[in-house]
Amino acid sequence: MSPHKSLAIAEVIVYGGIALPIGLFLWVKEGWRHFEWMFVFLLASIRIIGSILQLLDDETGPPNKSITIINGIGLSPLLGIMLMLVHRLCETSQHLRLAKVVMFLHVVVLGAVPLLVVGILKLFSAEDGRALGRILTAIGLSIFFQVYLIQTGIAMFAWKASGTKQKPLSYLGSTILAMTPLLLLRLLYSTLAFFVTSTNAFSPSKGNMAAQVLLSILPENVIALLAVGWGLLIWRKTPPGHTYGLTNATTSSTALTHQ
Template identity: 25%
Template sequence: MTTSTEGLELAQLVFYAIASLPAIYCFITHGKYGLVGWLYVFAMCGLRLVGNGMAYHALSTTGKPSTSASIINGIGLSPLLLAALGILHEANHSIQSALPAFLGSFGLLIPHMVIAGGIGLAAASGKNPHLLEIGLIIFATGWIIVLGLVILSVRANAHPRRVGDEKKLLLAVGIAMPLIGVRVIYAIVIAFKYQNTSSGSLAVMVILGTVPEFLVMINYLSAGVMTRNLARDRVEKRPQPAYDTAYSA
């Protein structure tokens, strides 16, 4: 008989299997400027499918959680935040020249490195709870940096000149950030309390862990499908060529 924990793992498998289809669609339709963001959205689906699949198999066969699955599911939190960074970059494309350098491609490398470093340290912590805690705190720092970049993007003087669909993407990122924040805080609290990322009440895990992730993914994918024509409709503002109307005698 399927336990509640197994049911949760199975529900996540079904959700991310379905979500992977629009994720691939968005990755294809958004073109090169949306490449990074939608790749991370799809990566989130892939990691969750692998992690939850391993967890479900371990629970259904041995009745014990899988350490490997816990590590993979822990890493799976990073694409959620990195996707926000990638989608933010896509939302800023048409006004990129009017934005500060730290909102450009090179500037976005810093939060990428912070997020990757934090989640990498947490994933490699093994049985060392202190490394896990430090890694998640670094990851939370990455979330704060991304939140700051989102706020600066919204408040940019050039914001009104964004293409309409870019504003929708920016709104989606703005909606996602508090939800990701809830998920990050939950992971930190669990890590400090239980020295891992998979313990605690199942009900709390669903409310503060699973549901925020589902909402972020639905938010991303809804915005992605709604703005599927952005790559085609985006108007590149280029200087008009000057024509010499004077004729020499």
């Protein structure tokens, strides 16, 4: 069995055995309006589909178009996870206007996905369509990068301006801080995969294993595991019969302090 197929099996185990069921569990427990868990569930589903396609792929042929599209689409739920956690951070620290900006960034990300898909399809089309494909792909990725930069700036501002060291907020801030460089690595890998055409080193289906693991697989897995790990940590600290809410937890702690 080739290294790429072995890696695909490992991804099915990680996402199918950990991220997908825990993401669904947290989504049900916290309520369907907590979309960070929807994005975890979506990311896990996309990666499982991509891994199955990798197992069925003929590695002696040209790069697989479906796997490339799955790889590109997978960026959107990663950004979605980060955006929803930043949204929680903004709401907790009472920066409600910034929270609304973060929610608007979701619409921007969703708008970039069709550009990315069409661009990838054009890259696999006849020679005369590849120039347009590069342009559309570049626009889609540049939107993702801009969203990344904006959400990182918002998270830093909300964290520094909050002035609170409440444990739930501290855990959330640490989780976002750990995810931020990993998401940047994943974005850089996609950029290299789409635009370094002189070699297949960054191909998601046939590329260099070290580059794929360090820049793509590992960052994605760690982001997903950090998200569900933080969710389980906070869920266990939530009083029975209450829906988790950082603002409620912070308010309750403040009230106890003044008693």
